[in-house]
C-alpha cells in the first residue's frame with residue numbers, strides 16, 4: 001500500500017470535504033491506514049484510480065487453486081519478515097502421486113492424504129493438494145488418476161511435460177481449477193494456451209532466476225496472469241537462496257518474480273528426513289506450495305505445526321470462545337475450573353482435564369487472548385469478571401456444591417471472587433501448572 005503522501009499526489013487536492021474528511025490529506029491518510037476506500041472521493045480521476053489500484057496490489061500476486069470454500073489461495077504477501085506485519089496465506093501442502101503407480105498404491109496414498117488430519121487449538125490441520133504426475137505419457141491413465149485425486153483433495157496440481165497429456169488431465173478436472181505444472185523453455189507457448197483456454201493457474205520452471213523471469217515475461221505477454229514459480233532448487237542451501245532471492249526481488253517490485261513459488265523438497269535427494277527438513281525450510285522461507293513425495297504422520301504433523309506457527313498473525317492472539325465447556329460428561333457433583341481464553345492455555349488445561357477422566361466443567365473467561373497471569377496483570381482476570389461470567393452462564397444451577405477452582409497463578413483473586421459470588425460459594429486455589437491438574441482433580445474426587 002502506498003503512503004498517505006503518495007496517495008495525496010493522486011487526489012484532486014481541492015479539500016472540498018465531499019468524502020467526509022476536512023482535507024484531501026486527511027482522506028489520503030485514512031486510505032493508507034486502511035480505514036477508508038478511494039471510492040469515497042467522487043472527484044478522483046479514472047487514471048488515478050487505476051494507478052492506485054496497481055500500486056496498492058501486493059507485490060506477490062495472489063493465486064488460487066481449486067474453487068468454492070475449500071480453494072487454496074497462495075501468495076498475496078507483502079513483507080520479508082512475519083513480525084513486520086503478518087504472512088497472509090499459508091503455503092499449500094501437496095502429496096505426489098504418479099500415473100505409473102498401480103491402483104492400490106494410488107488409493108493408499110490418497111487415503112493417507114485424507115487420513116492425516118489433526119485437530120489442534122480448534123483448527124483442523126491437513127495437507128490440501130494432490131499433485132498428479134504423468135510419467136507414462138498415457139492420456140487416459142493421467143485423466144483417470146487426476147479425477148481420482150480431485151475427488152479427495154481441495155485442489156489438484158497436474159504435472160506433465162506434454163501439452164497433449166496435460167490437456168487430457170485438464171479435460172477431466174478443469175472445473176477444479178488445477179495448477180498446470182509446468183511451462184518450461186520448450187513448451188511455454190502451448191502451456192500458456194492451455195492455461196488461457198481452461199482459465200487455470202500456470203507454474204513456470206527454469207534453470208535459474210534470470211531464465212525464470214524471462215519466461216514469466218513471455219507468458220504475461222501472452223495474457224497469462226496467475227503464475228507460480230519453480231526455481232528448481234536441488235539442495236537445502238539452494239532452497240534458502242532461491243526462495244529468499246525471489247521474495248526480496250518481488251518486494252522490490254521486480255514484477256517478473258512477483259508470484260508465489262512451488263518447492264519439491266524431495267529434489268534434495270537425501271531421503272525422508274532430509275526431505276522433511278527441506279520442506280520445513282521451504283515453509284519457513286516463503287514457499288507458496290510444497291509438494292511432498294509421500295505423507296507419513298511423523299513428517300506431516302511437525303510440518304503442519306510449523307506452518308501453523310509461522311502463518312498465525314503475530315499481532316492477534318489465538319482465542320477460544322468465552323463460555324462453559326463440559327468435559328468428560330460432567331454431573332452436578334463435578335468440579336468447576338476457570339481459565340483464560342488464550343487458545344494454548346485452553347487446549348492445555350482442557351487436555352489435562354480430559355486426560356484425568358474426571359468429569360468436570362471448564363469456565364473460559366474472555367481475556368482477549370491473554371494467558372492467565374498476563375490477563376490478571378492487565379486487569380482482565382479479576383474476581384468480578386469471573387463472578388459475572390459464572391452468573392451469566394447459570395453454572396450455579398448445574399452444581400450441587402458451590403465450589404469453583406481458580407488457577408494457582410491468580411490465588412490473589414480468591415477473596416474478591418468469594419465476596420462477589422457470596423451465597424456460600426467456596427473458592428479453591430488450583431495448581432499453577434496444568435500438568436498437575438489430573439492429580440488435583442483425582443484428589444478432589446477422593447480417588448487418588
Ligand code: SF4
Pocket residue numbers: 011012013014015016017018019020021022023024027040041042043044
Ligand atoms: S472528496 Fe476528494 S477532493 Fe474532496 S476533500 Fe475528499 S479527497 Fe479531497
